[in-house]
Amino acid sequence: MKSMEEYREHFPIFKSKVYINSCSYAALSNEVEAAFLNYLKDRHQLGADWINWCDRLERVRALFANLLSAKESEIAVTASASASLSAVSSSLDFSGPRKKIVTTDLAFPTEAHAWHALKKNGAEVVHVKEKDGMIDIEELERLVDDKTLLVAVPLVCYRNGALADIPKICDISRKNGAMILVDAYQGVGAVPISAADWNVDFIVGGSLKYLLSTAGVGFLYVREDLIGQSNPTQTGWFAQEDIHAMLIHDNIPANSARRFEQGTPAVPNLYAAEAGLNLILEIGVENIREYVAALNEHLKEGVLKIGGKLMSPTDPELHGAMITVASTDQYALVDRLAEQNIVASCRDGNLRLSAHFYNNIQDIDRVLKVLSDNKNFLA
Numbered sequence: 001m002k003s004m005e006e007y008r009e010h011f012p013i014f015k016s017k018v019y020i021n022s023c024s025y026a027a028l029s030n031e032v033e034a035a036f037l038n039y040l041k042d043r044h045q046l047g048a049d050w051i052n053w054c055d056r057l058e059r060v061r062a063l064f065a066n067l068l069s070a071k072e073s074e075i076a077v078t079a080s081a082s083a084s085l086s087a088v089s090s091s092l093d094f095s096g097p098r099k100k101i102v103t104t105d106l107a108f109p110t111e112a113h114a115w116h117a118l119k120k121n122g123a124e125v126v127h128v129k130e131k132d133g134m135i136d137i138e139e140l141e142r143l144v145d146d147k148t149l150l151v152a153v154p155l156v157c158y159r160n161g162a163l164a165d166i167p168k169i170c171d172i173s174r175k176n177g178a179m180i181l182v183d184a185y186q187g188v189g190a191v192p193i194s195a196a197d198w199n200v201d202f203i204v205g206g207s208l209k210y211l212l213s214t215a216g217v218g219f220l221y222v223r224e225d226l227i228g229q230s231n232p233t234q235t236g237w238f239a240q241e242d243i244h245a246m247l248i249h250d251n252i253p254a255n256s257a258r259r260f261e262q263g264t265p266a267v268p269n270l271y272a273a274e275a276g277l278n279l280i281l282e283i284g285v286e287n288i289r290e291y292v293a294a295l296n297e298h299l300k301e302g303v304l305k306i307g308g309k310l311m312s313p314t315d316p317e318l319h320g321a322m323i324t325v326a327s328t329d330q331y332a333l334v335d336r337l338a339e340q341n342i343v344a345s346c347r348d349g350n351l352r353l354s355a356h357f358y359n360n361i362q363d364i365d366r367v368l369k370v371l372s373d374n375k376n377f378l379a
């Protein structure tokens with residue numbers, strides 16, 4: 001296998017910048033750039049190449065399945081994590097006694113919106129609060145009961161980087177007969193995920209962050225046993241058992257997670273998503289997790305040494321790839337970093353520093369130098 005330094009060479013942005021913002025959007029690799037160009041070349045040379053485009057959709061599905069340790073038939077390729085969430089929410093049935101959806105205060109807004117929009121169907125939505133920046137498991141245990149239809153949690157919180165204890169949450173949900181959805185967007189590609197081991201019902205995410213590619217391609221994992229009983233009303237012709245049937249007097253959804261899809265896939269983005277996924281799988285998520293953990297240990301130590309306050313848990317087992325630092329002026333701090341050609345982002349008053357396999361120790365030292373020179377913006 002190539003070294004991480006060799007892989008870094010695939011990302012031209014590092015010639016001019018320190019890019020440490022994968023929680024927002026990944027750096028662009030030569031492979032993903034070439035994939036986009038291939039799409040344009042194919043358009044010039046082949047026109048409308050539907051057969052190959054559909055094959056590519058299936059290849060992307062297989063790559064997602066591989067990444068999540070799932071079956072291909074359990075994966076829907078969607079347009080975004082929001083589209084995945086909406087497809088799931090449109091399939092939920094509130095006609096029985098289970099009307100409660102338990103979400104958390106660590107949810108990304110789009111996840112919470114999906115559930116609150118269901119209040120018109122009779123859903124009762126409750127939020128588990130955070131405790132020390134993590135999901136308060138005791139409160140979750142109190143809120144999940146035999147009236148709970150679904151428990152929804154982020155794998156990694158987009159605001160502070162906290163990593164949820166999915167096996168524990170699954171255990172509580174299963175004991176109460178509730179379904180479990182994991183929003184894995186801030187983890188996928190940086191934190192190993194095994195749908196089979198987790199025994200969850202739904203996993204949502206997308207391609208533009210740690211999966212290295214682009215907006216326009218999301219995914220939804222649906223546990224095999226649930227597929228037959230799920231009837232999403234957010235649907236379309238790509239969700240039909242036979243896409244080519246052109247049926248208009250009925251709705252016959254596919255006998256796989258494809259029933260959660262909708263219309264024409266975002267073809268150019270599939271080219272990019274395939275290239276990004278191939279690169280991630282070639283390097284291996286376990287390797288990425290280990291490599292980034294070492295960078296983050298150096299980062300956390302450095303932040304504490306200069307008197308900064310970490311908003312992410314300090315225990316490496318309790319956070320994802322993103323480390324957050326409390327700031328008195330998050331935007332000014334991001335600007336100071338940008339002046340030194342360092343790309344980072346912020347949310348909720350915190351600076352977000354999200355390393356990937358393409359970052360190195362020198363990147364971390366450069367970030368620490370800017371933080372040290374701007375202590376007035378550290379809370």
Ligand SMILES: Cc1ncc(COP(=O)(O)O)c(C=O)c1O
Nearest residue numbers: 080081082108110158185186206
């Ligand atoms: C945890 C999480 N979930 C969902 C989303 C939204 O994804 P999309 O824009 O693909 O719907 C984001 C985007 O940042 C996110 O961080």
